[in-house]
Amino acid sequence: xxxxxxxxxxxxxxxxxxxxxxxxxxxxxxDAHSSRVVIARDAALYSADGSxxxxxxxxxxxxxxxxxxxxxKPIEAWKRIVPVGKVIGLKINSVGGKAIxxxxxxxxxxxxxLQQAGVKPGEIVVWxxxxxxxxxAGYTIAxxxxxxxxxxxxxxxxxxxxxxxxxxxxxxHLSKILTRECDxxxxxxxxxxxxxxxxxxxxxxxxxxxxxxxxLHANGCNPSVAELNSLPAIRNKIRFTIGDALSSIYQxxxxxxxxxxxxxxxxxxxxxxVALDYTVWQMIEAKRAEMGLQTLAAVGRPTTxxxxxxxxxxxxxxxxxxxxxxxEI
Amino acid sequence: xxxxxxxxxLPVWFSLFAAFMGMMVAVTxxxxxxxxxxxxxxxxxxxxGWDKTSETRVYAAKDLYQYIDGDAEQYIxxxxxxxxxxDYKYQGKLEATVDVYTMGGADGARTIFEKxxxxxxxxxxxxxxxxxxxQSVTFRKGPALVRITAYESTPxxxxxxxxxxxxxxxxx
Numbered sequence: 001x002x003x004x005x006x007x008x009x010x011x012x013x014x015x016x017x018x019x020x021x022x023x024x025x026x027x028x029x030x031d032a033h034s035s036r037v038v039i040a041r042d043a044a045l046y047s048a049d050g051s052x053x054x055x056x057x058x059x060x061x062x063x064x065x066x067x068x069x070x071x072x073k074p075i076e077a078w079k080r081i082v083p084v085g086k087v088i089g090l091k092i093n094s095v096g097g098k099a100i101x102x103x104x105x106x107x108x109x110x111x112x113x114l115q116q117a118g119v120k121p122g123e124i125v126v127w128x129x130x131x132x133x134x135x136x137a138g139y140t141i142a143x144x145x146x147x148x149x150x151x152x153x154x155x156x157x158x159x160x161x162x163x164x165x166x167x168x169x170x171x172x173h174l175s176k177i178l179t180r181e182c183d184x185x186x187x188x189x190x191x192x193x194x195x196x197x198x199x200x201x202x203x204x205x206x207x208x209x210x211x212x213x214x215x216l217h218a219n220g221c222n223p224s225v226a227e228l229n230s231l232p233a234i235r236n237k238i239r240f241t242i243g244d245a246l247s248s249i250y251q252x253x254x255x256x257x258x259x260x261x262x263x264x265x266x267x268x269x270x271x272x273x274v275a276l277d278y279t280v281w282q283m284i285e286a287k288r289a290e291m292g293l294q295t296l297a298a299v300g301r302p303t304t305x306x307x308x309x310x311x312x313x314x315x316x317x318x319x320x321x322x323x324x325x326x327x328e329i
Numbered sequence: 330x331x332x333x334x335x336x337x338x339l340p341v342w343f344s345l346f347a348a349f350m351g352m353m354v355a356v357t358x359x360x361x362x363x364x365x366x367x368x369x370x371x372x373x374x375x376x377x378g379w380d381k382t383s384e385t386r387v388y389a390a391k392d393l394y395q396y397i398d399g400d401a402e403q404y405i406x407x408x409x410x411x412x413x414x415x416d417y418k419y420q421g422k423l424e425a426t427v428d429v430y431t432m433g434g435a436d437g438a439r440t441i442f443e444k445x446x447x448x449x450x451x452x453x454x455x456x457x458x459x460x461x462x463x464q465s466v467t468f469r470k471g472p473a474l475v476r477i478t479a480y481e482s483t484p485x486x487x488x489x490x491x492x493x494x495x496x497x498x499x500x501x
Contacts (some may be wrong), residue, residue, distance in 0.1 A: 050481045095398040099480045196399040214394035217402055254398045258464035
């Protein structure tokens with residue numbers, strides 16, 4: 001594993017090369033054949049009473065983004081991530097309720113950094129599939145277009161596209177928040193065991209952009225995960241992931257199960273959605289082994305969607321560990 | 330087909346009896362004389378220390394994914410009819426959610442109940458069967474499967490959850 005100093009050096013070179021093409025290309029691809037995943041940890045995120053320390057989350061976010069972009073100044077780093085002047089969506093994950101949803105403190109920290117990087121409040125949309133899900137996760141609905149919005153697709157005036165899109169064998173209707181409101185979306189999934197797909201993280205979170213995601217659940221969500229992430233609106237807009245791995249569920253997910261809750265105390269950052277999901281799969285398998293549980297494949301929930309998504313046909317990213325540059329800080 | 334006198338009489342009485350039973354079924358179904366639907370959620374103050382802090386939300390089987398995403402599939406396979414959920418708070422601090430899954434029959438409740446257990450589950454006397462952890466209680470009673478989940482771990486959480494569980498059981 002590279003040291004942070006070595007990593008930042010390499011990242012800076014990568015950023016110079018890739019960044020010249022696009023301000024959102026970042027340093028994710030150090031060369032054409034590898035993807036970067038940063039896992040930033042802070043063991044002291046949770047205080048004794050079980051609440052999260054908001055200041056430490058913001059600091060952890062800065063460290064994660066600095067490591068990923070190779071830039072120590074958060075504002076500079078964020079300017080390389082998001083296209084200023086565009087509408088930035090933050091796709092949270094609220095399934096499971098507030099104990100296992102994207103932490104509000106993390107979302108607020110990202111909103112603050114976005115504004116410091118020049119994004120106006122009215123250009124930030126925190127979103128999820130429904131208002132009730134958002135509220136269950138501890139967020140408050142906000143619909144004023146001049147301020148940071150926090151909305152579900154069922155908010156009056158939004159809804160789903162009338163025109164369906166073919167997603168493999170299923171026709172799906174995408175959220176208008178994704179298709180019409182957002183130019184660029186930061187994905188904020190939560191890593192969890194999933195009773196159908198094996199694990200849920202980066203590529204599963206966009207199921208919340210679909211009107212009837214249950215229609216994509218067949219066969220362990222395979223190939224629907226790959227098909228959905230290949231749709232232009234999702235592939236081209238949901239480009240950057242800041243995974244909220246402060247908490248996770250290693251068995252019995254995606255619902256909240258306090259008996260199988262654990263705290264990786266981490267943020268997982270990257271652009272390659274397959275590499276991100278591969279990394280989370282490995283983390284969850286390791287935790288299951290530690291707790292004496294069988295592998296996901298052994299209990300009939302292999303993560304075959306990962307293999308499919310990595311196929312050239314979909315070209316969504318890599319699940320080859322030799323091509324994933326995993327950096328733990 | 331020929332019948333003896335007794336043999337002929339038997340089908341006549343049997344037919345009359347069957348017709349009578351059919352009428353009774355028709356009457357009970359049209360007059361609403363059927364099992365009363367129950368509200369299993371204790372009101373604020375009904376269980377010492379517990380406040381009901383949200384409206385009860387109800388999901389039909391086809392909409393259950395909106396609440397529990399992929400978990401819905403196992404409930405649907407086990408015959409879930411509807412799911413009701415409400416939030417509670419104990420002594421103004423400990424937050425919990427109560428989920429009541431109404432299955433098509435007791436077998437469905439048993440299927441889900443037995444699936445969700447881990448080795449450290451503690452058996453408790455609730456309904457037809459119950460288990461508890463430090464932050465959750467699950468039990469089944471007839472076609473109902475009830476799960477109560479607290480969002481934090483406190484020294485008295487399990488005792489408080491069990492008290493709430495007994496209150497729900499009594500209403501089922």
